[in-house]
Every structure is written in C-alpha cells, then in structure tokens.
Amino acid sequence: MRRTIVKASLHTALNLTVFALIGTAILAFTFNQTHDRIEQSIEAEKLKLISQIVPQALYDNDIIKDTQDIHPDPLLGNEDTTTVYRARRANQPSVLVLEAVAPDGYSGKIGLLIAIHDNGELAGVRVLTHKETPGLGDYIEIARSNWITQFNHTSLAKYADADWKVKKDGGQFDYMAGATITPRAVVKAVHKTLQYYALHHEALFAIQTKEQKP
Amino acid sequence: MTYQEFKDILHNGVWKQNTGVVQLLGMCPILAVSSSVVNGVSLGLATSVVMALSGAAIAPIRNIVPNEARIPVFILIIAVLVTVIQYLMNAYMYSLYVVLGIFIPLIVTNCIVLARIEAFAAKNPPLQSAVDGFAMGLGLTCVLAVLGGIREIFGHGTLLSGIDMALGESAKSLIITVIPGYHGFLLAILPPGAFITLGMLIATKNWLNLRSIAKAQQVTNLTS
Numbered sequence: 001m002r003r004t005i006v007k008a009s010l011h012t013a014l015n016l017t018v019f020a021l022i023g024t025a026i027l028a029f030t031f032n033q034t035h036d037r038i039e040q041s042i043e044a045e046k047l048k049l050i051s052q053i054v055p056q057a058l059y060d061n062d063i064i065k066d067t068q069d070i071h072p073d074p075l076l077g078n079e080d081t082t083t084v085y086r087a088r089r090a091n092q093p094s095v096l097v098l099e100a101v102a103p104d105g106y107s108g109k110i111g112l113l114i115a116i117h118d119n120g121e122l123a124g125v126r127v128l129t130h131k132e133t134p135g136l137g138d139y140i141e142i143a144r145s146n147w148i149t150q151f152n153h154t155s156l157a158k159y160a161d162a163d164w165k166v167k168k169d170g171g172q173f174d175y176m177a178g179a180t181i182t183p184r185a186v187v188k189a190v191h192k193t194l195q196y197y198a199l200h201h202e203a204l205f206a207i208q209t210k211e212q213k214p
Numbered sequence: 215m216t217y218q219e220f221k222d223i224l225h226n227g228v229w230k231q232n233t234g235v236v237q238l239l240g241m242c243p244i245l246a247v248s249s250s251v252v253n254g255v256s257l258g259l260a261t262s263v264v265m266a267l268s269g270a271a272i273a274p275i276r277n278i279v280p281n282e283a284r285i286p287v288f289i290l291i292i293a294v295l296v297t298v299i300q301y302l303m304n305a306y307m308y309s310l311y312v313v314l315g316i317f318i319p320l321i322v323t324n325c326i327v328l329a330r331i332e333a334f335a336a337k338n339p340p341l342q343s344a345v346d347g348f349a350m351g352l353g354l355t356c357v358l359a360v361l362g363g364i365r366e367i368f369g370h371g372t373l374l375s376g377i378d379m380a381l382g383e384s385a386k387s388l389i390i391t392v393i394p395g396y397h398g399f400l401l402a403i404l405p406p407g408a409f410i411t412l413g414m415l416i417a418t419k420n421w422l423n424l425r426s427i428a429k430a431q432q433v434t435n436l437t438s
Contacts, residue, residue: 012283019279019287023294030298034305041308131316133246138316144376178404 046113046128050085050097052142053115053124058094059087068204075196077101077109077189084204093118093205096197099128102189106181107131110140114193118201121155124148125190130182137182147183150174156194164191215341223342227349233326234357235412235419240326244358245408247317249369252376254362255355257317262351264299264321268292269335269343276336288331296322326350357415364411369403371396 047064054063066086072078078101085097095115102110111128125148127140139145150173165171166183175183197204233239243261248254271291279287300318303311321327330350335343366373371393378386401407 008280008282012280015278015280016283016286019290023290026294027297030301034301037305038301041304041311045308045312131319133316136246136249143312177400 042128049113049126049128049142050115053113053126054087054095054097055123058123059089061086061088061091063087063097070204073196075192075199077103077192086205088205093201095123096201096204098193098197100189100193100196102185104181104185104188105130105132106137106179106185107133110182110185110189112186112189112193114190116194116197116201118205119155120157120194120198120201121153122151122190122194125151125186127186132182133179137179139176139179140182140186145176147174147176148186151190156198161191164188215345219342220345223345224349224352227346227351228353228356231350232353232357232419233350234354234361235416237326237329238416239329240324240354243317243320243324244354244361244412245405247320248358248361248365248408248411249403250366250376251359251362251374253317254358256314257320258351258355258358260314260317261321261324261326261354262348264292264296265327265330265347265351266344267299267347268295268327268331269345269347270340271295272331272335273338273340273343284336285328285332288328288336292327292331293322326354360415361408361411365402365407367392368399369407 050063063085066088068084068086069081070076070084071081076082076098078099082099084099086093087095087097095117097113097115100112100114102112108131110130110132113126113128115123115125117123126142127148130138130140132138132140139147142148154172159172162170163172164187166173166175166180166187168175168180169184171187173183173187231237234244243257247257268291272288275287296318300311300315303318304315327347330347334346338346363373366375371391373390373392375389377388378384381388399407402411
C-alpha cells in the first residue's frame, strides 16, 4: 500500500518537474531570442517621446549622443544604471531628460521619462512603461489622455512640497475617479525626480559625454 | 472533424455556453476592460488566440499528464504560452503590443482559459480543442463589444474611441460622437456600471431563450 502511494507521488512529481523544465527552457529561449529586439523597440520609442517633450528650438546639440550614464538613486527609484540625455543651446545647458521609476503603481513599476529645463521647470513627462489596469489607470499615457501634460511648467519653486499630491490628498494634481493609486505614484515620482535634479543638476550637465572620454 | 461537429462547437462557444453571459466566467477582466468597444474587442481577440493555442497545446498531452498534476501543468502551459506571445509581440509587432500589451498578462488570470482546458481540451483531440477555445473567445469578444458599446455611449457619449491606436491615425474618422456635448456619466464607466449592464445583457439572453422555447412549444401545440 505504502509503496504504491510513494510510487504515485514520485510519478506526479517527476511529471511536474519535467513540464516545469520544458516550460522554463522555452521561456528562456524566447527571452534570449527577443531580448535585443525588445530593447531596440523601447529605445526607439524613448527617442520618439523625447522629441515630444523637448522642443527642437531649445537645443542645437546632438541630444541622442550627448548622454551620461548615472547610477541608481533612491530619488529616481531606479535599480539599474540609466541614461541621461542633455540638450544644450550654444553650449549652454538647456534641458535635461531623466529616466525615473515610480515603484508604487497599482500593478507594479511605472517607468517615466522626465524633461527638466535648466531653471528647474518641467518641460514635460511621459510614461515609458506601465502595467496599470486598461481603461482605468492607463490614462497616464499620452496616447489615451492629456493628463500627463499637467506637469508642464510646474517646478519645485511653483508648488510647495505639500502640493505635490493629487487633489484628493490635498495637492494640486488632477486624477480620475476610480484610479487614484496610479496618479499618486506618478506625482510622487516626478516630485522626487525634481528633488534629485535640484541636488545634482550641475554635475549632470558638467560631466563629459561618453564620446569625449578617451 | 465533421462540418456538423464544427458547427456545434462554434454554436456552443458563441451562443449556448457563452462565457460572458451564460457561464459567467472571467468576470474580473470583463468588468475591468469593457469600458469601451475598442478595449473590449482587443482583450476579447487576444483571449481568443490564447485559448485556441492553449487548447491545441494541451490536447495532445492530455493522456500523458497524471490526473493529480493536471491543474498545475495546465496553468504552467498557459502561462508559458502567454508569456511567449507577449515576448514575440513586444519584439516583432511593437505597435500592436503598445495597444494590446497591457491586456496580455490579464489573460493568464482569466479563469475561462483554464475552465475550457479542463472541460474540453483535456478530453478532446487538438483540432476540436483549438476550435472550441477560439469559439469561446469569440463569444466573449461579442459580449465585450456589446458591453463596451453600451458603457461607452452612456459613460462618454462616444463609440469606438481609441480606435486610432489599433488601426492607425487615419482610423480617427471612425470615432462616432453619439451624444454631442455630453458630460459623461461616471457610473457607467466604473465597475458598478459594468455589473448593471452585464445583468441586463444576461436578462436579455434569458428572455430570448425563453421566447424561442415558447415559440417551439406553440408550434408543437399547433401540430398536435
């Protein structure tokens, strides 16, 4: 009796293991095959978004090449090294494009692209990646609504720290009923990024570009 | 598979055993995504594809998997399939991925997929299972389209908004403003609106069923 139970369990366990291994192998293979192409698509999308939030008139350098890699920072919420794009006009700092992560979205992380003028005013914000609920939390995308444009022309100087909240929490930012966690996360991340910019902006503009390094 | 068999499976999936208004499975995505026609149909079609593929993938191994281990194995296969589709779309169909991408992880959590695997693919050959999965998905798509349409008209006063994201900028002219200058009705957009509208759809379906039964009875009464 006992032997048959052991045998049946072993058989089941073996079966599960084999399927798990096959599944993992298929996933690993697909991930490897598609990884580079996915990176390329995301990069292309990023450049498209940058051109939306940084007006052509504000720079005369090659913004795609004038970059600098920065280390993760709690204020940016990122875990990997990210790239900063720097727009300059007549060699003067003009606009800085940073990537930030809002870690506390309704369904995980929200990746943001944030452009800040040299004077600390926001040029614009765009959502790079998110997994928010379709039809509810996805209005943070520019393709679905212009909610995200309310960050334009705001700055740490314009709003006090307490105003960097959605209106429901006593702040200055609109939200849509039914989905408040998503805008809350975005507002918080933008606020923190402005703080990061205030602390580091000279260093961010000053350091040599990758191309100029020996 | 005979033509009759094919027709039966299709009729069963789209009408008789409709996942949305008869089986009432997968309510979570139905309620979350049916706020507009375009969102609803997008999720419906993505689900149909996943259901057809998972049916076809699981039917061939239905006799190998031991009974006790079948649920975890099925879920594993569905999850792998969905993730592979997500990777492939992200890499090779980026514009479509931008539109449908957020719906895809929702499909794994949708219990219709597992329910059909359990009820059909675990007992039938691959081709039939694939057709069944697709028919069920199609039935779901119809419900999501009607539900999305009603909620969109009452909630926003428009129809087909957002279609430009699925079919390109030129499709913008397809958006219909049903009620111009409408200020919107929040209840229709929020989950309670989805529940109420779905309830009415179920009632309509039941009424149609009862009427056809009554009609059939009338015919038999007349002839006897």
